[in-house]
Amino acid sequence: MRKLAINIVWIKRDLRTLDHESFHAAESKNIPYLPVYIFDNDLIDYPDTSDRHLGFIYNSLIDINKKLSSFNKEVEILYGPSLDIFKYLITQYKIENIFSYQESGIKESWQRDIKVRKFCNENSINWIEFQRDGIIRGIKDRKNWNKNWHIQMHSQIIENSFKKQKKLKFLNKFPLPKKLINRINSNLNSFQPGGESMAWKYLKSFCNKRISGYAYNISKPEKSRISCSRLSPYISWGNLNIKLVYHHLIKLKKKNKNLRSINAVISRLHWHCHFIQKFEVDCTYETDFINKGFNSLKRKNNIKYIKAWEEGKTGYPLVDASMRAVKNTGWINFRMRAMLVSFFVHNLDQDWRDGVYFLAKQFLDYEPGIHYTQFQMQAGTTGINTIRIYNPVKNSKDHDPEGVFIKKWIPELKNIPKEFIHEPWLISEMESKIYKFKVGKDYPSPIVNLKETSKHAKEKIWGHLKNKKVKDEKKRILNTHVNQK
Ligand SMILES: Cc1cc2nc3c(=O)[nH]c(=O)nc-3n(C[C@H](O)[C@H](O)[C@H](O)COP(=O)(O)OP(=O)(O)OC[C@H]3O[C@@H](n4cnc5c(N)ncnc54)[C@H](O)[C@@H]3O)c2cc1C
The missing domain is CATH 1.10.579.10 (DNA Cyclobutane Dipyrimidine Photolyase, subunit A, domain 3)
Known part of the structure; x- marks a missing residue:
């Protein structure tokens, strides 16, 4: 039987629906697509990862799925080695394209990507990776980096509009074990809840009110808990990207209030990318x-x-x-x-x-x-x-x-x-x-x-x-x- 031709949206540290190039690219094609998130067991067993991270990711996925279910585009949550999962996916579908963001990750995620790239080449799959937050792959120095970053930040926000598709028949042979779901969902109460909706709540409450104390309280361990943006988990896991926050702050500037604080946050958004760029160039850090x-x-x-x-x-x-x-x-x-x-x-x-x-x-x-x-x-x-x-x-x-x-x-x-x-x-x-x-x-x-x-x-x-x-x-x-x- 001929396999159905589809595209894949491979979500990594871009757990959102807004200003999302992979979704945008998949929406522009005339074949259906399957969004996937892979809890790669090699990566989740690595000593840098903890249940609080996994819980944040899981709840971000649930939030995305609330938005995408009416379009029959829910993210399939998968658990296992990424390569095995892609091997399984090609037994089910003819995959034309994989759309994802580049990941400036640790050596292990880089090696995973090398294996997946080889697999794509061998199976005539076109894997397109989009640039993340102005971070550039393969550069040898910082000539023009700042200029490019600003161009990226001032580019238009992609208003993703989702079209309804026929529900794809997909038998998930790599489900996230129930035990793991229960474990990562326990003890989440004291942490910021994950998800795009929450991210916007934090961004708005910061811009509407909390920002007034930002510059004054930034070094204070207690008061900074309220007056810092607290956007970091949302940005790190991609519930928001840097451009969305940047645009929001530039708009806020027009009100001519809290300018010192707004400028201080904008420069930190730049630092965020500046540091990740270092790591992108040299992950032996x-x-x-x-x-x-x-x-x-x-x-x-x-x-x-x-x-x-x-x-x-x-x-x-x-x-x-x-x-x-x-x-x-x-x-x-x-x-x-x-x-x-x-x-x-x-x-x-x-x-x-x-x-x-x-x-x-x-x-x-x-x-x-x-x-x-x-x-x-x-x-x-x-x-x-x-x-x-x-x-x-x-x-x-x-x-x-x-x-x-x-x-x-x-x-x-x-x-x-x-x-x-x-x-x-x-x-x-x-x-x-x-x-x-x-x-x-x-x-x-x-x-x-x-x-x-x-x-x-x-x-x-x-x-x-x-x-x-x-x-x-x-x-x-x-x-x-x-x-x-
Ligand atoms: C040892 C060490 C480890 C750190 N590890 C991380 C990490 O894993 N993830 C992380 O997001 N931040 C890290 N930071 C940077 C910084 O402490 C946090 O980004 C910040 O405290 C997050 O709080 P906020 O979102 O309220 O920041 P705000 O002050 O409101 O700043 C807004 C955003 O700017 C970025 N940002 C702020 N400060 C810095 C900074 N110094 N360097 C780079 N980006 C910055 C973050 O994305 C942050 O969300 C680390 C700092 C140190 C000293």
């Missing part, structure tokens, strides 16, 4: 020092320190509260993320690679292109960025002066007066009795000495900057990853 001169930087692996950091039990309240907040809610502001990394590598003297996957799993907005590049930047191992060692006590006093955030996440400290909340180890024996609280018993004593470890870290990292190899690598990195104009 995930596993290797981007500046090879740092290969000789030795750290003292200490399992107890790593465990204390992961559990939020280092004895430094702001570090611990930040870790507990991100574990519980999937989000923390930029400064606290940077401080967590700085404390891990500089004060605890641990290799950044021993903490990088742990945080990837906690961040609901995990985006490889930003995560690994930012991690190395905060670890001070790029050789091109200013090295910052964040002092958790100073940051605590500056950004959580009343200890509101700390008390929220560290109930052990809730009865401590604010003069001790940043440094509970300063409480005297006598005061300990009054507050019925003892450092070392009710809350850990600091696991390292801040002053000594910071001094040692400065000598270590700045000492390294003088190495010839670090300097040579700096030139290479600047030439490749930075617009030097």
